Amino acid sequence: MATLHAAYALLSLAPLLVVSDPPVVYTQPEQVHLSYPGVPGSMVVTWTTFNSTDSLVEYSPWGGRLFDKSAQGSATLFVDSGSEKRKMYIHRVTLSDLKPGSRYVYHCGSEMGWSDMFWFKPLDDTSTSPSFALYGDLGNENPQSLARLQKETQTGILDAILHIGDFAYDMHEDNARVGDEFMRQIQSIAAYVPYMTCPGNHEATYNFSNYRNRFSMPGQSESLWYSWNIGPAHIISLSTEVYFYLEYGQELLFRQYEWLKRDLEEANKPESRAARPWIITMGHRPMYCSDDDQDDCTTFDSFIRRGRNDTKPPAPGLEDLFYLHGVDLELWAHEHTYERLWPVYGDKVYNGSTEDPYTNPKAPVHIITGSAGCRERTDKFNPNPKDWSAFRSTDYGYTHMQVVNRTHVYLGQVSDDQAGKVIDSIWIVKEKHGYDAWL
Incomplete structure (x- = not known):
């Protein structure tokens, strides 16, 4: 009976008891x-x-x-x-x-x-046939592709991941707690393979400070632009956002362009191109797209492609620079869709041949892969795309890329909506690289 009375006495004090959260270990990695x-x-x-x-x-x-x-x-x-x-x-x-x-x-x-x-597994520039996952626009709400990426990463299928801009949606929100949560989520993939990044428009708040501080890319530009070598490929990461956020410094646009020019010149030296024949770029906003959202890439005079005439001096675009230096493959995101283009330059198609458009193509190949999953869902397409649009999908998913050897690159689009089915794939085959390959 005494035990029962003690229990009643404790219950009577319940409103006065405060259950506190466990102490936070602020030193825990x-x-x-x-x-x-x-x-x-x-x-x-x-x-x-x-x-x-x-x-x-x-x-x-x-x-x-x-x-x-x-x-x-x-x-x-x-x-x-x-x-x-x-x-x-x-x-x-x-x-x-x-x-x-x-x-x-x-x-x-x-x-x-x-x-x-x-x-x-460590990387170096002699790695053979490196394999990548490519995507942009992955948020911590609706991260549709994350589970499949976790399994592929932890089973050793991938050598690296290329995240082509737009993280968390958005890292600065709730006093950067959304950024913390996103970085905890991607630990399940990014702690196992190099997680290589470029900035997107969703990183712009506070002058891209969350992006610049949280990631550790090569070079001295706070991860805004850089390049690196792996296997037979030279990969260039760039900021398309320097064309849109001039309030953070117009000089960044020109600094990046001059850096790109120098990097491409170095990558095109005979000894460099002999060692790494493939030049691949990644940047967030595409030059071309057929989405129905009035983004920059839906206009003929895209800033990324053609530059800006409202700056002093006028800012050059990237299409001619990439074409003249023989960039083979250009990877983009921003549009919450997947789109594969025929080889294109100057808004015109330059297929290798009718039967084999990606065998010895006469212009760079563009891939848009921005449907990994975020709170903004997927986008809609223009019902009447231009001739350069080869394949389109609004499925959630991401892209596989394997630089197989000096002459072959494989690209395949994985649909998370269709249980990992590869819904589109191509082989880019090039016997010659560089500007002369277009002639």
């Missing part, structure tokens, strides 16, 4: 992701904590003595520009002298907290 710094046998590990800690990665070859190697890096304080001025520490550690083709296990953090254990 989260949002772990990899990137390739462009140096053979290296990998960058990036993560976030909400208090200052050391920046350590412990790692070891698969099957060896666990965590018998370690590397130390540094952390930078990122203060979000929202009303709360939330602070976070972005940690970066570069692992070097890795053996390409081997597999390594790692965790990151400090003695104040460690991440889960992950694994990866």
Whole structure:
């Protein structure tokens, strides 16, 4: 009976009891992701904590003595520009002298907290037949393709992921908590393979600060533009947004263009093109598209393609630059659809032949892959596309790309709506690369 009275007494005090949330471990690593710094046998590990800690990665070859190697890096304080001025520490550690083709296990953090254990395979510029997933416009609401990407990544199908702009929708929202949540979500893929990025229009708030601080791409441009080599390919990532957000500095547009020109000239040197014949670009907003939304790519005088005449001096577009330097393949997103174009230049089709349009094409090939899944859903198409539109789909999904060898690249569109079915695929076959290939 005494026990019963004690229970009643405790219940009578229930309104006075406060159940608090468990304490947050602000030193615990989260949002772990990899990137390739462009140096053979290296990998960058990036993560976030909400208090200052050391920046350590412990790692070891698969099957060896666990965590018998370690590397130390540094952390930078990122203060979000929202009303709360939330602070976070972005940690970066570069692992070097890795053996390409081997597999390594790692965790990151400090003695104040460690991440889960992950694994990866190093890249270098002699990797054979690298395989990629390509997409843009992935949000933390309705991330339709994420589960399939998780499985493909963790089963070792992919060597790298190219995220072609627009993250989270949007990283700055709720004082950057949406960005935190998105980075936690993609940890399930980005902690296993290099997650290579370019900025999109949804990153523009506060001068792209969430994008520039959270990612760790090669070069010295805060991940806005850069290039890297893998296998027989030279991959260039660029910002299309410099054509639209002139309030953040018109000089960025011209700086990027001059950088692109120098990079393409270097990539076209005989010894460079002999080692890496494929030149592939990735940028968020396309030059061409047949969506029915009045975006820049729906107009003949697209800023990305033709440049801007309302700047001083006039800003050059990218189509002629890419054509004159023999860019083989141009990857885009922004439109929440998938669209494959025939080889196109100057709004005209230049197929290799009627029977084999992508065999020795006479102009670059464009792929738009922006339907990975976000809260804005998919877009609608113009019912009367131009002649350069070869295949279109509004299914959620992403694109596979494999640079098979010096002459062959495979591209296939995976439909998440159709349980992973490949709904479109092509082989680009080129016996010659460079500007002379168009002649």
